[in-house]
Amino acid sequence: MKQIDWKQAPSPSFVVDERLLKRNLELLKSVQDRTGCDILLALKGFSMWSTFPMARDYLKGITSSSLFEARLGYEEFGKEVHAYAPAYADYEIDEYLKYVDHIVFNSFDQLARHKEKVQAQAKHISIGLRVNPGYSEVETPLYDPCYINSRLGIPFESFKPEELDGVEGIHFHAMCEQNADVLERILVHFEEKYGEYLHQMKWVNFGGGHHITREDYDVELLIKLINRIQHTYDVKVILEPGEAIALNTGYLVATVLDTVKNGMDLAILDTSATCHMPDTLEMPYRPMIIGSGLPNEKKYTYRLGGMTCLAGDVIGDYSFDEPLKAGDRLVFTDMAHYTMVKTHMFNGVNLPSICLYNEEEGVKVVRTFQYEDYRNRLS
Secondary structure (H helix, E strand, O other), X not given: OOOOOHHHOOOOEEEEEHHHHHHHHHHHHHHHHHHOOEEEEEOOOOOOHHHHHHHOOOOOEEEEOOHHHHHHHHHHHOXXXXXXXXXXXXXXXXXXXXXXXXXXXXXXXXXXXXXXXXXXXXXXXEEEEEEOOOOOOOOOHHHOOOOOOOOOOEOHHHOOHHHOXXXXXXXXXXXXXXXXXXXXXXXXXXXXXXXXXXXXXOEEEOOOOEOOOOOOOOHHHHHHHHHHXXXXXXXXXXXXXXXXXXXXXXXXXXXXXXXXXXXXXXXXXXXXXXXXXXXXXXXXXXXOEOOOEOOOOOOEEEEEXXXXXXXXXXXXXXXXXXXXXXXXXXXXXXXXXXXXXXXOOHHHOOOOEEEEEEOOOEEEEEEOOOHHHHHOOOO
């Protein structure tokens, strides 16, 4: 595979490699083809709509968690639009219903409030309910949909079988960056609580968090689980990964602005943990950099920091074969998902440009941002 010339990319910029994205999409389509399930792109994880013409050739549609995501999927993806939100505002629901084909409610109260309006639409909109299976193995509470006292999904003690009229599907989401063996254990709890109600449903949605395109993911087990559920309950299984679509397909190109010393060597970059890769602080995790090592693994170790005035805008400690100097390019890996969708302009720091790469055209700049983008967010 031809190497990317990083000098072609502006700094800072996100660069998505179309070759790697296609590889992920082909794997996901193979799961659809072998099971008959539907796989949706969860826009909360990856909303780079310049890639939608490619993605729509492989996936059934998109799933949204807000009105703007639903509209983006409707206007730019052009296939099925699914929606789930913890609650739908009365002033948004009418517009939602213009865009969606499936809508999932988070409570029986929300179902009762909006069901009549959904069923009155000229087109058929499939109604679902999100339940909480009461079991998960997510280690970080911030990302655990089933954490204690979670607002996401109907707990079993609040489930009302007598109010399922008009409901065609059940949705659960209990995973985050996990393998199929975790799904297998979740299904034990899910079926124990809700299995008897699946027989009257048309579909069941396994939510997201499935790391299907990760190298060690057990695709064969996933296929086995999907086929078993579909055969046992005569339902269609729906999956809605976000991260798995774009996993290991993107990069963040940055430049060293300055190096200083305060007890250790420090390097200040033209990017920011808090503005451009907030999951590094929220999860937290340490992103990889091409050619770098762990602290003290290579000869020169630096703590990399962002260009905001936030004291904690620190990406991490890395080692390099040569000393860093102003102008050096650093390339962070796996930066397509949960980056562009979470960037912001704190401190007036500009957003990275957005780029695509393919071997025929090289690096293509899709979007740049200006002062007006910052100004127009404010009043």
